[in-house]
Amino acid sequence: MFLIVAPLAAALFALVLQGYRYFWRSQPTGTRQLPGPKGKPLIGSAQDLGSDYFWIKFQDWAKQYGPIYQYKTFGKVNVVISTEKIANDLLRERGNIYSSREQLTMGSELLSDNKKALFLPYNDTWRRYRKFQHHVTMPKMATSYQPLQLQESARLVHDLILNPKGYQTLFQRYAAGLILRLTYDLRIESGEEDVVRRVYENQLAVERIASPGQYLVDLIPSLKYLPDWIAPFKREAKAHRKREISLFCGLVDDVRKDVEKGKAGPSFTKSLLEKKEEYNLSELEASYILGGLYSAGASTTASGAMS
Secondary structure, three states, X not given: OHHHHHHHHHHHHHHHHHHXXXXXXXXXXXXXXXXXXXXXXXXXXXXHHOOOOHHHHHHHHHHHHOOEEXXXXXXXXXXXXXXXXXXXXXXXXXXXXXXXXXXXXXXXXXXXXXXXXXXXXXXXXXHHHHHHHHHHHOHHHHHHHHHHHHHHHHHHHHHHHHOHHHHHHHHHHHHHHHHHHHHHOOXXXXXXXXXXXXXXXXXXXXXXXXXXXXXXXXXOHHHHHOOHHHOHHHHHHHHHHHHHHHHHHHHHHHHHHHHHHOXXXXXXXXXXXXXXXXXXXXXXXXXXHHHHHHHHHHHHHHHHHHO
């Protein structure tokens, strides 16, 4: 009986502490709150966000409250920036103050043991990751990717002429094909290959899991200590993590085999494998950083091409 009651009591205690934090935390002297939706007692605006397309709600709020505003979820204050100018002023020009990232208990710790580059704060791991990312994306290296870009661009133009109505699928295939070749020297034909589907599904899952207000454990981190049988979010995180590691480690292993056979073309993965000691990255960290480069590149390339 104690084994059942203790976790429930811990969860209830965490909720009480969160309620105390919500109702009694005072506004710092000499400051004023940003505009934003009032929300509901305790939960704030959590229900307003929904689980999908939360950025549409952000856009609606920006029209109502201005280019920078705040909303609360379970007592936690979230600030949204909706213009490039403000983002550059705060996150680039004063990045040493504002550009670090908050650690998400679900989206970072439980999902990847804090190994995803996207969710890293300024720390030693972030600096090691950035060293490699800077190497493969700096202008000098980018020029070496032009032949691949020209090949994929020519194929895209050819297919658009034949099937202009299918432009969205073709742009997505172009983005996936280009970034897969750059990252893993992997060429795709239709864009419907199993690896493309798996990477795309993984990316959607990460976006959903890391969305604001999706998991109570991100707002009450102590819930992570609940046993798995009473915490479905922990079981979900473990299942996702297992699939993700299998996917990205498998792609790296394929490149490693090609390197050993002497038939690997240029790619981010080949560069990392050849100088792994220089970057001081573990096998798992390398797989995560390469998977992150692909996910970021594929989504931004497709969006930019279609806009």
